[in-house]
Amino acid sequence: MSFDLVAQIVVGVLGVLSASVPLLGNRQDRKTLQSDLRQDLDLLTRMPDGDLKRRFEQHATRTMDELEAARDRRRDPFGITLAICFIAFSTLGGIWAINAGGWWLWSLILVAFAFTLGAGGLAQDMSKKKRDAKGRPVE
Structure with a gap:
């Protein structure tokens, strides 16, 4: 991965974070x-x-x-952390697969699946619900 690509990603992420701070x-x-x-x-x-x-x-x-x-x-902090890791690693894996090209593009299927799991998990664990000791929703 080239330095220019990493710099563009970092600038984009920092831009989104700085734009979201006033919303809080x-x-x-x-x-x-x-x-x-x-x-x-x-x-x-x-x-x-x-x-x-x-x-x-x-x-x-x-x-x-x-x-x-x-x-x-309450929210489930472990599930939130795991979902963010799934999203981050699948994003990085997708960028790597696109840069590698060729047969590596087939790995985008797994990357999309991992990203979908992370997004769904984040949506589930970010919502405030009654939860048991293991963080599973109760009701």
């Missing part, structure tokens, strides 16, 4: 269930007794239940 945003500015619940409880303490307060208490109770359910959901 500031964690303190994000609106969460916990901040919503905090505001709801603050409003609830100021409300006069009546039907509206009872309905608002029910809403706060539902929000607390959602917050408890959200705490049980």
Whole structure:
């Protein structure tokens, strides 16, 4: 693999990473269930007794239940790491096979399969779900 190709790949990857950093945003500015619940409880303490307060208490109770359910959901870091490795190695293998040419182009079938496994695994393990001790989704 030539130095020019590696340099182009590195520049492309760094460009994508630098463009995605602003999309992540500031964690303190994000609106969460916990901040919503905090505001709801603050409003609830100021409300006069009546039907509206009872309905608002029910809403706060539902929000607390959602917050408890959200705490049980998590991602699988081992699966995410494995999927990223599959994607990275299949990408590098694909670049190598294309540069090698000839009969090596047949290896692109295996490379595409590995890339598909990595992409599917990443999609599955990145989603927050209830998981058992081994990281498998439960439900």
